[in-house]
Structure formats: structure tokens, C-alpha cells
Amino acid sequence: MTITMYDTLLQLPLFQGLGKNDITSILDKVKIHFSRRKAGDIVLRKGQACRDLVFLLNGSLMSETSDKDNMYLFYEEIDAPSLLEPYSLFGWRTEYASNYITSTVCDFVSIEKFYLLSELSNYEIIRLNYLNILSNRIQNLSDRLWTNMAGSVEDRIVDFILLHSIIPTGEKRLKIKMDDLAKLLSSTRIRISRALNEMQDKHWITLHRGEIRVPDFVHLKEHREARRLEQSIKSET
Known part of the structure; x- marks a missing residue:
């Protein structure tokens, strides 16, 4: 060796x-x-x-x-x-x-x-x-049990990806039908589609046929944490 x-x-x-x-x-x-x-x-x-x-x-x-x-x-x-x-x-x-x-x-x-x-x-x-x-x-799984899945459709999509991620880095891919994702997030297909396209415009994800790809998990997580901080500040004012 x-x-x-x-x-x-x-x-x-x-x-x-x-x-x-x-x-x-x-x-x-x-x-x-x-x-x-x-x-x-x-x-x-x-x-x-x-x-x-x-x-x-x-x-x-x-x-x-x-x-x-x-x-x-x-x-x-x-x-x-x-x-x-x-x-x-x-x-x-x-x-x-x-x-x-x-x-x-x-x-x-x-x-x-x-x-x-x-x-x-x-x-x-x-x-x-x-x-x-x-x-x-x-501890990681315990924290996820108490994650609030409220907020905008975009927030819920990001939270869905974060909740299913075990490895804190690297690429993530989610293969799912748009209708199924809408059901899981208590939304509509049109709203899910609109939110996904906006996320792609921000370079958070890339969209493929029946698949959502997250090229940089850390980048996505940082955006979500900044969003939570923003929501927390607004709720206190």
C-alpha cells in the first residue's frame, strides 16, 4: 500500500x-x-x-x-x-x-x-x-422535521430540494412530473412552472425534460438562508 x-x-x-x-x-x-x-x-x-x-x-x-x-x-x-x-x-x-x-x-x-x-x-x-x-x-433529520414549508412557491421548491439533500455540496437532480410537484407543494402546475423558470433565470437551477438540476447546492442554500433572514427581519418590524 x-x-x-x-x-x-x-x-x-x-x-x-x-x-x-x-x-x-x-x-x-x-x-x-x-x-x-x-x-x-x-x-x-x-x-x-x-x-x-x-x-x-x-x-x-x-x-x-x-x-x-x-x-x-x-x-x-x-x-x-x-x-x-x-x-x-x-x-x-x-x-x-x-x-x-x-x-x-x-x-x-x-x-x-x-x-x-x-x-x-x-x-x-x-x-x-x-x-x-x-x-x-x-440532528440534521430532526432539524428538517421543524422546517416551515410556507412562503412563496419558489421558497417551497427550494425547501423541497434542501430537505431531500443529505450531501451538503455538489450537484442535485430531481426527476419529477410538474403535476406531481404541484400536488406535493400544494400549488398549481402553472405556478410551479413560472417559479421554476424564474429560478432558472437566476441561474439557481437548470430545467430539462422531467428533471430539475441544481449545479451548485451551496449557492442555492445560501440564497435560501438569505431569504429566511429577510423574512425574519420583516416579521419583527
Whole structure:
């Protein structure tokens, strides 16, 4: 294993704070599987049993998530290094919630759940990192439960995208029929269409047939936070 691979492993959220000697010790005790997948491969499927910690070491991929009624699909860009759905390894439903499709050639590392419990859990830093990953997700989801979906049609569209975004950066894509989006946001098709075109004119999104693309999630989020601040100031005056 090269120094570059060590450095990449140390960048992963689960291993941050460890030294190279710790990584060397872990590699001596833990069975690690390395794999390379070409662009366009489905590496994990929704509903597939989650039995391993899966790390994206190099490359980028897209997560594909659908709602329970299959009304829409939501895509998120994920860049390396990243840990894929560590929260699905435990709980009453240990299955992946999304499909993961490689956008480029990708390198992966996977570690069986057994080794997480028998070896990795012996390291306090890894235990804390894992708890922080799970806690951050729980807090994030809790905040979303209290998000007010009121406001203009434009505000509601942006909030809908923000609420479905797990990765705080990168491109987002929403595949949905205009009529379905109107129903979900308690609006009309005409108002949704008008708001989307205005958002495209502002370069927040790009519109494609049956699809809304957000090229820069951070840019969209900053605009929404500025809008919330503006609304808060108005309500206080």
C-alpha cells in the first residue's frame, strides 16, 4: 500500500484523528476488500443488505433515492473520500436506502461489520467518529422535521430540494412530473412552472425534460438562508 493510500484512508471520516501507525495496525488485523468499478456501474442497490462499511476512496458517484410512492427520484453527487450509509449498518432495517451509481472509475474499500465490532471499536477515536457521524445525521433529520414549508412557491421548491439533500455540496437532480410537484407543494402546475423558470433565470437551477438540476447546492442554500433572514427581519418590524 502506498503513502497516498494511507493519506486517503486518514481523510475518511471514520479514521480522522488516527496516526499512520494506527492504520498500519488496523490493516494487520482487519480484512479489507479493495475493488475498482468502471463508470456506470451500480455498486450498491436500494434494499440490499448492509453488511459492510463501504468507503469511496477515489472517483465520484451518484446516489439515487426514490420516495415510497415512486413519484420522484432524487440524485446527489458524492465525491471521494466518503463513507456510504454507515447508519444502515445497525438498526431494525439494515438495508441501503439508495442506489449508488459510479459517475467515473471508482476505487472502494469495504470492511465487514464483524471487524468493526471486534477490532475497530477498540479505538476510542473510531468509536467517537462513528457516534459523531450518526449523531450529525440524527440532528440534521430532526432539524428538517421543524422546517416551515410556507412562503412563496419558489421558497417551497427550494425547501423541497434542501430537505431531500443529505450531501451538503455538489450537484442535485430531481426527476419529477410538474403535476406531481404541484400536488406535493400544494400549488398549481402553472405556478410551479413560472417559479421554476424564474429560478432558472437566476441561474439557481437548470430545467430539462422531467428533471430539475441544481449545479451548485451551496449557492442555492445560501440564497435560501438569505431569504429566511429577510423574512425574519420583516416579521419583527
